[in-house]
Amino acid sequence: MKTIPARATNDALRRIAVWSCLGCAALSFVGCRRHDFPSYPANYREYVYVANSGSNTVSAIDAVNLRLDREIAVGVHPIALLASRSRNQIYVLNSGASNAETRSSGSVTILDSEHQTAIATLAVGQSPVSFALSPDDRFAYVTSAGRLPTERPSLLILDLVNRRVTANLPLDLLPSQVAVAPDGQSVLISSAANNSLTILTADESAMRWTMRARITGCSGADALAILPDSSKAFVACSHGHQVMAVALAWQKNAHAGHSEARPDALEAMLNVGQTPGYLALKPDGGELFVSNTGSNSISEIVTTSDDVGGTYLIGSAPEFGLVSADNSRLYESSLQSQEIAVYSIDDGRREGTIHVGDGPDQLAFSASGHLLFAVDRRSGDVAAIRTSTQSLFTLLPVGRTPVAIADKSFTLP
DSSP states (O other): OOOOOOOHHHHHHHHHHHHHHHHHHHHGGGSTTGGGSOOOOTTEEEEEEEEETTTTEEEEEETTTTEEEEEEEOSSSEEEEEEOSSSSEEEEEEOOOOSGGGOOOEEEEEEETTTTEEEEEEEEESOEEEEEEOTTSSEEEEEEOOBTTTBOOEEEEEETTTTEEEEEEEOSSOOOOEEEOTTSSEEEEEETTTTEEEEEEEEGGGTEEEEEEEEEOOTTEEEEEEOTTSSEEEEEETTTTEEEEEEOOEEEEEETTEEEEEOOEEEEEEEOSSSEEEEEEOTTSSEEEEEEGGGTEEEEEETTTTEEEEEEEOSSSEEEEEEOTTSOEEEEEETTSSEEEEEETTTTEEEEEEEOSSSEEEEEEOTTSSEEEEEETTTTEEEEEETTTTEEEEEEEOSSSEEEEEEEEEEOO
16 A cells, blocks of 8 residues: 655654554553543444545544554545445545546445445546535435536435435536535535525425525635524635625424514624635534634634634644534644644633644544544545544554545444
């Protein structure tokens, strides 16, 4: 298995991490690893999956024993991963080759987590951009940019149970990101080219998806976040310094024969830092953190009142944020560094940094939260960080140019 060479500092870190793990293995249950790691039953399994866009593979890391289990061949240029909540499956979005010599369509590969094998591949057309799962994991929504003039942009709905394309809805704009509301009734599509948010009503029981609203004015509309109660969405306006807050439509029966309704509506344009990118929502939905790539900062938004609580320097070009399950800490990665910044939400300050590999990007917690995994895009490895001590535990080599990560845990019968 080939990996991207790391910088000298990363080589030194890797040697330290490897010897640390060897020492822990020798000490076994009384050693440096097990005293604050969970105890697992014999039939427990947990894997961290990493999409390697440069080697057309997904690396499966055994998160219990912290070792590379295997690399699984998928489609061309995998760019995103989603873990099923109801089945032991992982879904991989492959964007396909984009040059004229080796053109290939995009696809979604379905992986079996129990056997670590690819069990199906569904074609999704040219240049897929992003995808999202319905709350019941039955459908995957895939936005595709197409290749004009032969193929138009579209939204594909995949039936993951029957493994087929259920619908192919043409779009009149170039899509950026897609997201599904937790109640399953709204599908949101941002468009950086169109500076807009498109909202569709999803009636999955009738297999019908219809356009409901389009809200414009968000320059470079890109990253999306939706509150847990499906009442509101936020869109990062990546070409400027704002986040758009949109109240999502709802309808309820007030009493027999009467109903109350609210349409989708622009609620506020919130000033944040320059070039807002990823939106990290607290698990409780109370606050949203914006990674301001252009101003080396994060902005904190109170979601109920649409107030910007403050903007704080966090490090060079923050790329991706993730909030701990207890809502206490925000972890921020930066492709231009070798560090993960740690921000204390309760104290409103940066606690420190964790040195990892080169070019940390996407992050994922283990199921128990005792480990944080960071994809190091430039050094071709994954950093395993101990959250109890906020320190690097080990570095695990993966494929070329890792770009996405997902955690999946389950118990065998």
